[in-house]
Amino acid sequence: MFDLIVIAHVPRADDITLVADALARMRPLCLAEDGCVSWEAYHSHEDPARFVLVERWATRGHWEAHGEGEAIQRIYLPEIMPRIEREVHPSAPVRL
Numbered sequence: 001m002f003d004l005i006v007i008a009h010v011p012r013a014d015d016i017t018l019v020a021d022a023l024a025r026m027r028p029l030c031l032a033e034d035g036c037v038s039w040e041a042y043h044s045h046e047d048p049a050r051f052v053l054v055e056r057w058a059t060r061g062h063w064e065a066h067g068e069g070e071a072i073q074r075i076y077l078p079e080i081m082p083r084i085e086r087e088v089h090p091s092a093p094v095r096l
Contacts, residue, residue, distance in 0.1 A: 001037065002060040003091045006053035008084040015083040016048055022079040023051065029071035030055070035062025051084075060090075 010016050023041040030039040035058040044050040057063040066072060 002057040002063050003093070004053070004055040004057070004063060005089040005091050006055070007087040007089070008051040008053070008080075009086070010049045010051070010084055012083065013049070019051065019080055019083055022075050023053070026071040026075050029069065029075070030066070033062070033066055033069050033071070035059060036066070 008019070010019050020043055027039055027041065030036050037056040037058060038054070039056075040054045042052045042054065044052070055063070057066065
C-alpha cells in the first residue's frame with residue numbers, strides 16, 4: 001500500500017468554499033481510478049481554512065498514474081492548486 005497525507009491551507013477566506021466544492025467533486029473520480037483504495041478529504045472544524053486529504057493507493061505507481069487522471073488534471077491543478085498552500089506527506093501507519 002501507498003498512503004499519502006496532504007495538508008492544505010487556503011489563505012484567502014473567499015476561496016474556502018470553492019476549494020471544498022472542488023474536493024467534493026474530485027472524490028468520486030479518484031475512487032473510480034485503478035488502484036485507489038480510499039480517498040477522503042477532511043475539513044477542519046477548528047481552522048476553516050485547513051483541509052486534510054487522506055489517500056490510500058494499491059502501489060506508489062497507481063498514485064503516480066493518478067497525476068494524469070481527470071480529477072487532478074481537470075479539478076485539482078486548475079481549481080485547487082492556485083488557491084492553496086500545501087504539505088505532501090507520503091506516510092505509513094504506525095504499528096507496534
